[in-house]
Amino acid sequence: MISIKDLTKVFRFDQKEIKAVDHLSLTIEDGDIFGVIGYSGAGKSTFIRLLNRLEDPTSGQVTIQGKNITAMKKNELRIARQDIGMIFQHFNLLWSRTVRENIAFPLEIAGVPAKEREDRVKELIELVGLAGRENAYPSQLSGGQKQRVGIARALANNPKVLLCDEATSALDPETTDSILDLLIDINERLGLTIILITHEMHVIKKICNRVAVMEKGKIVEQGDVLDVFLKPKQPVTKKFVEQVMGDSDGDLSQLLDVYTSGRVVRLHFVGDSANQALISQLSKEFEIEVNILQGKITQTKLGAYGTLVVQINGSDREINNTIQFITEKTTVEVEVLTHA
Incomplete structure (x- = not known):
């Protein structure tokens, strides 16, 4: 040591x-x-x-x-x-x-x-x-x-x-x-x-x-x-x-001005969770539409790390259930950026 x-x-x-x-x-x-x-x-x-x-x-x-x-x-x-x-x-x-x-x-x-x-x-x-x-x-x-x-x-x-x-x-x-x-x-x-x-x-x-x-x-x-x-x-x-991920916040405010319906959330992936087909899974499990607005995933020695900014459209109930599912059933962290 x-x-x-x-x-x-x-x-x-x-x-x-x-x-x-x-x-x-x-x-x-x-x-x-x-x-x-x-x-x-x-x-x-x-x-x-x-x-x-x-x-x-x-x-x-x-x-x-x-x-x-x-x-x-x-x-x-x-x-x-x-x-x-x-x-x-x-x-x-x-x-x-x-x-x-x-x-x-x-x-x-x-x-x-x-x-x-x-x-x-x-x-x-x-x-x-x-x-x-x-x-x-x-x-x-x-x-x-x-x-x-x-x-x-x-x-x-x-x-x-x-x-x-x-x-x-x-x-x-x-x-x-x-x-x-x-x-x-x-x-x-x-x-x-x-x-x-x-x-x-x-x-x-x-x-x-x-x-x-x-x-x-x-x-x-x-x-x-x-x-x-x-x-x-x-x-x-x-x-x-x-240097590696880019300045994701630089364009984010413009995205939030354009995409005003539903809810915009940022998903933080880390380790094995970055390889999950999460977006496809959510679309099958819930009555929602998911649009990927921005994102980048990079590989470190110990695993992958990345973020996706997505727009979730649907009823308030379905959107809330979707966010609850991600939070409780996956290792992906959710940050809600806009509310309906």
């Missing part, structure tokens, strides 16, 4: 103080894929660098698997960092070294014998899908291939935690998906904990189990990814959800 308590980082410039991380507390379970999302300047890159002491905190504590990272001396920290791999936005590869030599570099620093080092590098090259590119230099690789080298290098010492600092933001969408698929595979195969920071909600929904939203150095919202998608509480979280 990773325990972060009251973590703070203050930078001082020209007699001014900038609080990049502000009394932040989090708990991350072993084996989780935990996302931290925030806009530029939220403090997320500083936060992740505090976890392995690339930045020293001003105050607070980071404990990883029972070890207080923040209290360690240099020699202790050097050993502890072997359990914490890190991959970067711009790869940070050694341009004068081949793929094989880049991956071997942390093993050389750790003093691993040559034969053991060679075997481990070969294993990692296979794991990240770079077989046949062992002798290529970074300048001969695509962005996705460079990041695969970075991932392999981060895994060299068999870490228990992998930190990902905007690991896909320099990549195109297709390459991003392939790297995220690789991280999911690594998490499942090796059982290591992944902490991933990003400004892209697509990354969170595809790979993460839990997410924390950062703003001005603080965690303003956190929870299971599906819960955050379903009921974002903070304005900044709602903006991130709109």
Whole structure:
């Protein structure tokens, strides 16, 4: 488990103080894929660098698997960092070294014998899908291939935690998906904990189990990814959800002006309920007409999530029975937007 308590980082410039991380507390379970999302300047890159002491905190504590990272001396920290791999936005590869030599570099620093080092590098090259590119230099690789080298290098010492600092933001969408698929595979195969920071909600929904939203150095919202998608509480979280779902409220007022008969309701689908043929079922069960006005369903790692805005026409009694049926007999949440 990773325990972060009251973590703070203050930078001082020209007699001014900038609080990049502000009394932040989090708990991350072993084996989780935990996302931290925030806009530029939220403090997320500083936060992740505090976890392995690339930045020293001003105050607070980071404990990883029972070890207080923040209290360690240099020699202790050097050993502890072997359990914490890190991959970067711009790869940070050694341009004068081949793929094989880049991956071997942390093993050389750790003093691993040559034969053991060679075997481990070969294993990692296979794991990240770079077989046949062992002798290529970074300048001969695509962005996705460079990041695969970075991932392999981060895994060299068999870490228990992998930190990902905007690991896909320099990549195109297709390459991003392939790297995220690789991280999911690594998490499942090796059982290591992944902490991933990003400004892209697509990354969170595809790979993460839990997410924390950062703003001005603080965690303003956190929870299971599906819960955050379903009921974002903070304005900044709602903006991130709109990256994936679109701004459904933007056109809603116009719809309500046009569709004035019956009742307009918003149906919130989550998990398996998003795949139910609910509209067809309602039309068969009740003497109503259902018109779909607006909607979108998206897939997260833990299941589907989405909303449908529908107009229900019929007698008051049938409409009330329909809404009661949805509320009591399904896992779909109903929000009535207009009344007859």
